[in-house]
Amino acid sequence: MPTNDKNGIKIWQRRTNRESIFHWLLWLIGIMIFTYCWQQISKSTTWFFVWDAPRIATDLWTRATPPKWEYISQLGKPIWDTLNIATLGTLFALIIAVPVAFLAARNTTPSRFIIRPIALLIIVSTRSINSLIWALLLIAIIGPGVFAGIIAIAIRSIGFCAKLLYEAIEEIDATQVEAISATGASRWQVMVYGIVPQIMPAFAGISVFRWDINIRESTVLGLVGAGGIGLQLSASLNVLAWPQVSLILLVILLAVVISEWVSAKVRGAII
């Protein structure tokens, strides 16, 4: 127990002297890095605009309220597109993510040294790039539209779903698998009767969870031209139609809240 001798009385302290010096050094370095970074940000900021911000914000608020309610009649189709992008994107992603997850899990992969690293590479590379960037890329390749959005969402979701799914596969109970293979089942039969029933709840949970995230992401994909309600948002922003912008933001907020509610309900029913 680290103590501090003060006039012959031992007083308890949390760390030894050496540890506390080390801690102080770490804090010092951290604060120095933070200050440096903050200076960089401050350098590239026009502070006049920042001091002016409250005025601009109130100005924007007066422009944006009240929302232009009639505009809602034009938002039906974009909302439907957004829903399609999220749902079909999730579906395509799952179709690819399931085999990738099986190839990546330590206990089901056919080859630990060749196929598993490839599967992990697919997972990491699709996961680390945001769906907006995928959308940018796909628009340059296959042209703007809903289809680019679906593929962008699908690619981004592969890594996410496959990662969670392969972790679930790695955590399954091996005795059940062994019991099935002891009956003389083939590799596929072991998969269907031993592994799949164990990961089914996780699978359903992951898909609904990702669908919820995808609804959020697909609302903004239109900003780069990939369809959905984001297209209306960027069009309204470009012509500075703030009452329309505020209505679209409200609709997006509502969609996000509803999808989160649905996903929480479904996950609650499964687990």
Next chain:
Amino acid sequence: MSLDNFNVQTKLGQPWKRPPFIQKKLLRWTIIFGIIAYLIAAYLSVDVNWSRVYEGLERGKKFVLAFTNPDFTSRSSDIWSGMIESIIMTVTSSVVGIGISIPIALGAARNVAPLPIYLICRGIIAISRALQEIIVAILLVAIFGFGPLAGFLTLSFATIGFLSKLLAEDIESMDKVQAEAIKASGAKWTQWINYGVQPQVMPRLIGLSIYRVDINFRESAILGLVGAGGIGATLNTAFDRYEYDTAAAILLIIIGIVMALEYISGIIRARVQ
């Protein structure tokens, strides 16, 4: 399968059938029909211009080939400054965001905070989680002007919703006995938090913080699209000019940094837990 309606006589002599994933027959078929009807409706409303897609495959091939031959050099100064800006935004927003989310998490934990504070903090968390990063960024760019300050504010704001919620849940599920022992020794409220609560949630806090740094970096890569600083602007320009080799270089750097962060966070999380 409940044992009450399990009738042995009717099952004898019949081959075993796997129990379906959804037990109720009506619910199962409604869900299946609903899905099929939806898929048909969705397929009909999504019109794909297949000839345009076919044309694009050629360009797609070019892009994939660009990954084998990324161009780090010809735009190196743009890439470098964009990357530095992204990293700076990540560091500052993570520090500030985590700093703000700790008190909010304490306020949003029902076993620590009184009801009014609890409701306020939960409200802040709900707002922060419901708003998309990119939408917040658009509004903040409109208010604060272009540049990394808007990106920094956006990421800090998003960090609050994520970290406070998960940390508050951890605080709520902490072990009461330890915290009570500290209280029983006559500790003040701050001491109680510091010695009773904090040691219990520290591993989770560290793990979540590192994970959030990772997310913030990934998000900072797209904030540039709406003018909030970072590598996104450079990336957007590269795509617009069809400079796939430069774009591939940027994407490779992002993937590399994310992988490195994930590796480091794995090591740190294994050490603290």
